[in-house]
Amino acid sequence: MTNTTVDDAIETGTVRVNDDIQLAYERRGSGPDIVLINNFFMDRKSWRSYTANLASVARLTSYDLRGQSESSPHAGEPEWADHITDLKALFDALGLEKAFLVGTSFSTLVCRDFAVAYPERVHGLVLAGPAMSPYGPQRLRRITKSWLKTLDTSGLGVLYDQLYPLVSGDHAVEAAGPIGFMGRKQNFLGIHTVESLRAGLAVSVKAPLDPEIIARVRQPTLLFVGGDDFSLSETAVEEIAKLLPDATTITVPRGGHLAFLEEPEWFQREVVSFVRRVTGTGDQDG
Template identity: 30%
Template sequence: MGRTVNADGVELWVERRGQGPDVLLISGLGDPVEAWQSQLDGLADRYRLTAFDNRGAGRTPLPEEPLSVPRMADDAAALLRALQVPAAHVAGFSGGSFIAQELALRHPDVVRSLVLMSTVARPDAYFRAMTRFWRWMVERAPDERAMLEAFFLWIYTPRAHADGMVDQFVEETLAFEHPQSVEAFQRQLAAFADHDTLDRLGRITAPTLVLSGELDLATPPRLGRVVADSIPGAGFEVLPGEAHQPFQEVPDVFNARVDAFWREVEAGG
């Protein structure tokens, strides 16, 4: 069961599961903690996992003040300190990987290692055009179902569209009791579109693994490669046949890979 945690004055909705080395899971655009269900279920026998709703997603309210990636990184650091976690393995997905980058730069003491899934250091022209389209799409789609069906074209593989997985995700999202508002979607999107760490990534010292999906349209492997090349010693892997969210589509594959990485980091001290 989840609960609200006061993280330096911000009421974040948090779910924790398992025992072992601490892992912090940071969600992407619009995603609540439920997006990490396969990790909360599949890795809890080896790790103590913490997932939370970013500002404006799920059960965490949207603030009146401006929303930014550095501010959300400060939230993540404040959450770990509120939970009395000295340092954690941090896994961030998409916009959550942007937050994870800033967390490692602004609060290196709380980051044991980094997994950056579907990540970008500096948005390129395609990324900026895509996010501009998403901004008006969420306002002008005929209804929420139509918006999700369109949005998910960038997110999941053709395989997931063909085998019914995307239909299931649409139904689960529509049934979720804490939907994200249009304003919250747009403000999170604007914060992620402004993300830029390219000239600072060389300061990250935490062991880092960058993962990209071969078929990812939103954050293709060429952008993940830039991140990995900019972080000293970072590993880079492309998951064949996968798109933007392999941690949901092929959770066993994703869980096994991050588990192996975290075991390597733990063994290295």
């Protein structure tokens, strides 16, 4: 761990996970540990706007995945297992004995696999818009490969044009309007390069999607899903919950694939309630 500083009550630094890779991280708040894991379309700083209330009741750690934002680039295409071993190295370097994991979209698979590999290090999982299927991998594989093809043939801007109406709920798209769309597009283009995003999409194609892996998760799990999620039907969510030993499902009726972005207050309330239930701290004030 190097170059640790404190800026506006946010601790920032880097963790070396091997000779070639350093992960940039930040921590804020106090209380039970929650590790926020980015999907491949956001960086660690993106969480700040959606977790401010959580920082009053928990210690939040977020980090850039290898090849993303301020973390070291990966030479060639990373392997899926790299993200699991990176998270273990982050836990060890920061002295995290046990934590809750919060993931969204494809990073829910990182949460799943880390919880299976290191069950003693995980209190529980929060899976927001999980990129997983109770049936098999074919649909998600085809979707991801189509995004990768768009990136390679048409670039970042066209990829965002394709992504936006899919991952955002119908109601959210109408509410944001053209100005909201352009603002979010500029932010997207500002935090990604073709190379960094391609690395994320390429490794997501390698992510294991066998439903049997979901059934190997033993920790309590909160599923926070959108009723208007293009990739996950109500029936599929029910089937995923059946595979888990202790699952709670919260559905945002008009929410899209990333419903936590559309309803951040609701999301944070549910995470706080979940953390308190799992840790046995009840409904005490934060």
